[in-house]
Amino acid sequence: xxxxxxxxxxxxxxxxxxxxxxxxxxxxxxxxxxxxxxxxxxxxxxxxxxxxxxxxxxxxxxxxxxxxxxxxxxxxxxxxxxxxxxxxxxxxxxxxxxxxxxxxxxxxxxxxxxxxxxxxxxxxxxxxxxxxxxxxxxxxxxxxxxxxxxxxxxxxxxxxxxxxxxxxxxxxxxxxxxxxxxxxxxxxxxxxxxxxxxxxxxxxxxxxxxxxxxxxxxxxxxxxxxxxxxxxxxxxxxxxxxxxxxxxxxxxxxxxxxxxxxxxxxxxxxxxxxxxxxxxxxxxxxxxxxxxxxxxxxxxxxxxxxxxxxxxxxxxxxxxxxxxxxxxxxxxxxxxxxxxxxxxxxxxxxxxxxxxxxxxxxxxxxxxxxxxxxxxxxxxxxxxxxxxxxxxxxxxxxxxxxxxxxxxxxxxxxxxxxxxxxxxxxxxxxxxxxxxxxxxxxxxxxxxxxxxxxxxxxxxxxxxxxxxxxxxxxxxxxxxxxxxxxxxxxxx
Ligand code: PHE
Numbered sequence: 439x440x441x442x443x444x445x446x447x448x449x450x451x452x453x454x455x456x457x458x459x460x461x462x463x464x465x466x467x468x469x470x471x472x473x474x475x476x477x478x479x480x481x482x483x484x485x486x487x488x489x490x491x492x493x494x495x496x497x498x499x500x501x502x503x504x505x506x507x508x509x510x511x512x513x514x515x516x517x518x519x520x521x522x523x524x525x526x527x528x529x530x531x532x533x534x535x536x537x538x539x540x541x542x543x544x545x546x547x548x549x550x551x552x553x554x555x556x557x558x559x560x561x562x563x564x565x566x567x568x569x570x571x572x573x574x575x576x577x578x579x580x581x582x583x584x585x586x587x588x589x590x591x592x593x594x595x596x597x598x599x600x601x602x603x604x605x606x607x608x609x610x611x612x613x614x615x616x617x618x619x620x621x622x623x624x625x626x627x628x629x630x631x632x633x634x635x636x637x638x639x640x641x642x643x644x645x646x647x648x649x650x651x652x653x654x655x656x657x658x659x660x661x662x663x664x665x666x667x668x669x670x671x672x673x674x675x676x677x678x679x680x681x682x683x684x685x686x687x688x689x690x691x692x693x694x695x696x697x698x699x700x701x702x703x704x705x706x707x708x709x710x711x712x713x714x715x716x717x718x719x720x721x722x723x724x725x726x727x728x729x730x731x732x733x734x735x736x737x738x739x740x741x742x743x744x745x746x747x748x749x750x751x752x753x754x755x756x757x758x759x760x761x762x763x764x765x766x767x768x769x770x771x772x773x774x775x776x777x778x779x780x781x782x783x784x785x786x787x788x789x790x791x792x793x794x795x796x797x798x799x800x801x802x803x804x805x806x807x808x809x810x811x812x813x814x815x816x817x818x819x820x821x822x823x824x825x826x827x828x829x830x831x832x833x834x835x836x837x838x839x840x841x842x843x844x845x846x847x848x849x850x851x852x853x854x855x856x857x858x859x860x861x862x863x864x865x866x867x868x869x870x871x872x873x874x875x876x877x878x879x880x881x882x883x884x885x886x887x888x889x890x891x892x893x894x895x896x897x898x899x900x901x902x903x904x905x906x907x908x909x910x911x912x913x914x915x916x917x918x919x920x921x922x923x924x925x926x927x928x929x930x
Contacts, residue, residue, distance in 0.1 A: 443508060443682070443683065444606050444607040444608065444683055444791070445607070445608075445683055445684075445685060446607060446608075446611050446683055446684060447608060447611035447612070448611070449688065449689065449693065451610075451611035451612075451614065451615070452611075452680065452683070452684055452688070452693065453693050453696055453697060454611075454614040454615060454618045455610055455611070455614045455680055455770070455774065456501070456677065456680055456693070456697040457614075457618055457696075457697050457700045457701060458614045458617055458618045458770030458771070458774065459671045459676050459677070459680070459770060459771050459774035459775075460669060460670050460671050460697060460698075460700075460701040460771075461618070461621070461700070461701050461704045461767060461770075461771075462669075462671075462767050462768055462770075462771035463540075463543060463738070463764065463767055463768050463771070464665075464668050464669045464705075465669060465701065465704050465705040465708050465767070466625075466708045466711075466712065466737075466738070466763070466764070466767060467712075467733055467734055467735075467737045467738050468665065468668070468669075468733060468734070469665060469669065469705035469706075469708065469709060470645060470705075470708060470709035470712045470713060471731065471732070471733030471734075471737065472661060472665050472733070473485070473645065473709060474644060474645050474709075474713070474731060476652060476658045476661055476662070477648060477649045477650070477651075477652035477653060477658060478644070478645060478646050478647045478648050478649055479646040479647060479648035480648035480649055480650045480652060480653055481652075481658070481662065483653060484653065484658055484659045484661075484662035485662045485665070485666070485702075487659070487662065488659070488662040488663040488665070488666040488877075489666050489698060489702060490869075491869050491873045491874070491877075492663055492666065492667070492869065492873060492874040492877060493666040493667070493670050493672070493698060494694060494695065494698050495866050495869040495870050495873075495874065496667075496670070496672045496673070496834065496837075496838065496870070496874060497670055497672065497677060497694040497697065497698055498690060498691055498694045498854065498862065498866065499837075499838075499841055499870060500672065500676075500677035500678045500681060500837075501677050501678075501680070501681035501684075501690050501693065501694050502681065502690045502691075502694075502850065502853075502854050503678055503681065503841065503845075503850075504677065504678040504679060504680065504681025504682035504683075504684070505681040505682065505684040505686070505688055505690055506850070506853060507682070508682055508686070509682050509781075509785045510526075510530060510675060510678055510679040510682055510778065510781030510782040510784070510785055511526040511527075511529050511530045511675030511678045511679065511778065511781075511782060512526035512527045512530055512675075512782040512785065512786065512920070512921070513526070513682075513782065513785040513786070514526060514678055514682070515529075515840065518840060518841070518844060518845050519840075519844060522840060522844075523921045524917050524918055524921040525833075525836055525840070525917075526675070526782065526917075527782060527916070527917030527918075527920045527921055528833065528913055528914050528917040529673060529674060529675045529833040529836075529837065530674075530675035530679075530778050530779045530781075530782045530917075531779065531913030531914075531916055531917050532673075532674050532675075532825055532829045532830060532833055532913060533674040533675050533676055533775040533776075533778040533779050534775070534776070534779040534798075534802070534913070535821065535825050535829070535909055535913055536674065536775050536825055536826075537599075537772050537775035537776045537779075537802065538802050538805055538806045538809075539806070539809055539818050539821050539822055539825075540768065540771065540772050540775065541592060541595045541596065541599075541772060541802075541806050541809075542588075542592070542806065542809040542810070542814070542818050543735070543738075543764075543768060544591070544595040544764075544765060544768045544769065544772065545588050545589075545591030545592040545594075545595055545809075545810065546571065546572075546588070546591065546735075546739060547591070547738075547761050547764040547765050547768070548590070548591035548594050548595065548761075548765070549571055549587050549588060549590075549591045550571070550739065550743070550757075550761045551757075551758065551761040551762065551765065552587075553571075553757075554746075554754055554757030554758045554760075554761055555754055555757075555758070556754065557746065557747055557753045557754055557757060558570075559743050559744075559747060560747035560753075561747075563740050563743055563744040563747065564740050567739050567740050567743075571585075571587075571588075571739070572585070572588075572812070572814075572815050573585045573812045574812060574813075574815055575811075575812040575813040577813065577816060577897075577898075577901075578813050578816035578817060578820070578897060578898070578901040578905070579813070579898070579901070580812065580813050581808075581811045581812065581813040581814075582811050582812030582813055583811060583812065584807050584810045584811050584814075585810055585811070585812065585814075588809075588810035588814075589807060589810050591810075592803065592806055592807065592809075592810055593803070595769075595772070596799045596802065596803045596806070598769060599769070599772055599773050599776055599795070599799060600795050600796065600799045602769075602773050603773055603776060603777060603780070603791065603794075603795040604791060604792040604795040604796065605791060605792070606791030606792075607683045607777075607791075610773065610777070613770070613773075614770055616766075617766050617769055617770045618770065620762075620766045621763045621766040621767045622704065622707075624759050624760075624762060624763040624766070625704075625707060625708055625711050625763060626711075627759050628711045628715070628756070628759060628760060628763065629707075629710050629711040629714065631715075631749075631752075631756055632710070632711055632713075632714030632715040632717075632718065633710075633714050635714065635715070635717075635718035635749075636718065636721055637717040637718045637719075637720060637721025637722070638713075638714035638715070638717045638718055639717065640717040640720065640721065640727055641713040641714050641715070641716045641717020641718065641720065641727055642710060642713050642714055642717060643717075644713065644716075644717070644727040644728065644731075645709050645710070645712075645713035646709075657884075660877070660880065660881050660884060663877050663878075663881060664827075664831075664881060667830060667831070667834060668826055668830065669701055669702075669705065670697075670698060670701060671771065671774065671775075672830070672834055673830045673831075673833040673834035673837055674775065674778060674830060674833070675778040675779070675781075675782070676774045676775060676777070676778040678778070679774075679777055679778040679781035679782075680774065680777070680778075682781060682785075687857055688857065689857060689858050689859055690854050690857060690858050691854055691855075691858035691859065691860040691861075691862055692858060692859040692860045695860065712737070712742070713727075715742060715745045716730050716731055716741065716745065718745060718748070719741065719744060719745040719748060722748045730744075738764060742760060743757070743760075746760065776795075776798055776802075779798070780794040780795070780798055782920070783920075785925075786920070786923075786925035786926065787925060787926050788926045816897065816901070817901075817905050819895065819897075820894065820897060820901060820902055820905035820906050821905050821906065821909050823894050823906065824902070824905070824906030824907065824909060824910060825909060825910070827885045828882070828885060828886075828906070828910060829909075829910050829913075831878055831881050831882050831885070832878075832882060834874070834878050835874075835875055835878040835879060835882065838870050838871070838874040838875045838878070839875050841870060842867070842870040842871035842872075842874075842875070843871065847867050847870065847871070848867060851864075851866060851867060889902075894906075
């Protein structure tokens with residue numbers, strides 16, 4: 439007798455977990471910057487267009503297919519066509535790749551949390567990041583030894599993930615009740631601090647002043663689609679895996695809408711917290727706001743800490759709040775990613791959650807140590823770029839084509855309408871069949887073209903081939919083995 443599938447505690451728990459996965463570092467250090475750079479307030483137009491024509495349709499598809507087929511990505515695609523199991527493993531493999539490097543950012547955040555206590559970066563913020571924290575080498579060719587505080591941060595991260603996942607989805611149901619609201623409260627604290635500083639209004643003005651002329655540049659539209667995809671955790675098997683732990687009559691469409699709006703609302707809100715602080719920093723330094731604006735790791739580990747060091751009071755407290763915000767934002771995205779992969783293993787081999795969590799962490803932790811070495815930053819940067827800009831985009835493309843054209847998507851729509859609070863119109867089918875794949879093809883081609891013209895960040899070709907393409911191929915091969923391996927169901 440197979441044991442019954444694990445279930446979420448409640449509908450709220452499912453929605454919270456989905457929001458936890460979607461709301462992550464991308465909302466804080468990517469959205470505000472992309473918005474500011476792409477027309478400010480006017481960026482909301484391409485952003486919402488991307489949300490409605492691709493993001494929400496895909497999210498409904500992923501949650502719905504997981505719920506209907508009661509399996510994670512590999513099993514779900516196998517149910518559509520047996521050979522597609524390989525594709526499902528590849529998508530889920532991308533989530534394994536992401537969690538392995540995403541954990542690096544959490545490791546850095548632990549280290550900064552520690553240094554917040556005495557605002558150790560004050561003075562030379564950039565030098566502190568590169569030399570004291572990363573011990574950055576000259577390039578990817580010079581790996582060097584692991585930096586031990588980073589190893590410690592990495593160990594704390596994986597230990598947290600293990601402790602949360604070892605009791606499976608029921609435990610995740612409880613954890614997300616803390617890790618989802620807490621960063622929102624902390625962001626509100628940061629916003630309150632930011633808004634009461636001189637210069638904050640200038641920062642916010644830069645963030646939101648609409649520049650409608652920029653909407654004529656079609657690259658801005660592509661950027662909006664890219665941001666929506668990453669932010670909603672699409673194409674990585676995460677939402678399929680989470681959907682698979684829903685009961686058979688569970689509501690889908692409205693849950694997806696709630697998740698999407700909560701995520702985008704958080705991004706918009708985070709922009710105020712970030713830009714009010716940047717406005718202050720600009721004022722203190724006597725520079726225009728654009729000169730202190732940064733995205734990605736630079737924002738979180740250089741620019742924002744720089745502003746903290748310039749605060750008139752409570753520097754350590756705000757530092758602690760900021761890095762706990764990053765940690766709580768990131769941790770539920772991290773364990774969702776791991777769960778996406780291990781759900782596939784569970785479906786095929788009926789392994790217990792504790793064992794899956796243990797084995798995964800025991801393999802992933804040593805691998806992730808590459809990113810704690812002195813050259814680790816460069817490899818982190820390369821893997822991130824390739825997995826997101828090529829891997830996730832290709833997986834999203836495959837997924838929309840497979841479900842749009844090989845699966846009876848009209849019947850699927852009727853199924854969803856039978857269980858959901860909101861009715862899906864025929865537009866949904868066409869968003870999946872035509873709009874999403876068309877946009878993703880263009881993004882993929884553009885990214886490839888840019889890469890052929892000049893290697894990313896000027897890294898040597900051998901490094902981007904090994905770290906970037908190598909990672910994608912490695913997971914394709916791993917997916918092939920997992921697909922060919924005999925599962926419990928077939929063996930029995
Ligand atoms: N959505 C997360 C963020 O915004 C990142 C993520 C991508 C998580 C893909 C899971 C899967 O940070």
